[in-house]
Amino acid sequence: MAVTYELIKTCKQTGARLGRVHTPHGVIETPAFMPVGTQATVKTMSPEELKQMDAHIILSNTYHLWLRPGHELIAKAGGLHRFMNWDRPILTDSGGFQVFSLSNMRKIREEGVDFRSHLNGDKLFLSPEKAMEIQNALGSDIMMAFDECPPYPAEYDYIKQSLERTTRWAERCLKAHARPGDQGLFAIVQGGMHADLRRQSAADLTSLDFPGYAIGGLSVGEPKHLMYEVLEETVPLLPSNKPRYLMGVGSPDALLDGAIRGIDMFDCVLPTRIARNGTTMTSQGRVNIRNAKYTEDFGPLDPECSCYTCRNYSRAYLRHLIKADETFGIRLTTYHNLHFLLEMMRGVRQAIQDDRLLDFRNEFFTMYGLHDNEKGF
DSSP, rough: OOOOEEEEETTTTTTTEEEEETTTTTTEEEEEEBBBBBBBOTTTTTTHHHHHHHHEEEEHHHHHHTTTTTTHHHHHHHHHHHHHHHOOEEEEOHHHHHHHHHHSEEEEEETEEEOOOTTTOOOOEHHHHHHHHHHHTTSSSSOOOOOOOOOOSOOOHHHHHHHHHHHHHHHHHHOOOOOOOTEEEEEEEETTTHHHHHHHHHHHHHTOOEEEEOOOOHHHHOOHHHHHHHHHHHGGOOTTTTTTTEEESSSSSHHHHHHHOOOOOOSSHHHHHHHHHTTTTTTEEEEETSGGGGOOOOSOOTTTSSSSSHHHOBHHHHHHHHHTTTTTHHHHHHHHHHHHHHHHHHHHHHHHHTOHHHHHHHHHHHHHHHHTTOOOO
């Protein structure tokens, strides 16, 4: 099997898992945060910089790479790893979330989804088979099955029909997957905020024996307490000997609370997206470096941080760069945010090892200025 999970230990305080996901391009220490490299690059970062901050895996986007530059071209280049000069693991999503976000430009049918390109309006069709063809050509270590991500809120009957179609699509993905010895294929559990539908989806998909399972349809606008309720209902239904991936979640509080509930892998554009607006994650909480109070602040962005940005540049300089729309400023804030989350996840893994993850969470929340009823970012 191309992708396997090794459980190292379970935290006595919380039940969180310390583990390793073994892939053809290396080992992912879990719980892990995956920086998002939508178009075969993590915005403004080089692969070397990502290695400096010890990113074990990055995520790329099937939909965007299919449209530009095209999966055939990437295959000719020797696959996505060689194309982007990244020799560690890569996960590719199926393109489903992007297609379904084009709600006014697409039509769903059993065969797949008809939609128009967001680039030029061309008519396109994406199906489970096509999603597998693209991801097989890209050569990612972990591929995602093509699913439908229903909006929040949505009617119960619609969500039930949607998850049942997602299961049928998952079966088609398994049949169409041409490289099971080289690439692991994960299924995506859906079901909205309904416990019975999550149970149905998990039962149907685990019976198909995928190498790993994702929980989709969360972090789509619902209150965080609902997300946690769904996780508490769903995670125990997933195989303990396979990776569990919570899609689209990346705020510090949600990473901690997701890990406590047994999640192994997370991804989100949050750290890179907010960095482009000058918003940074620090040990004292969120800092918007654009604020005037940092004009003459010659201290580091985060005195507790050892990243390249904090070792070398002041808040005043960062504010100047961001206000002047200088690319270097975005590079520095992005570097810091990614480093911050990756360091935090290293702390999470150590806390699980030491059986003190709940203590770590409480200390982090206090330092970060978070309370249980807050949304963080």
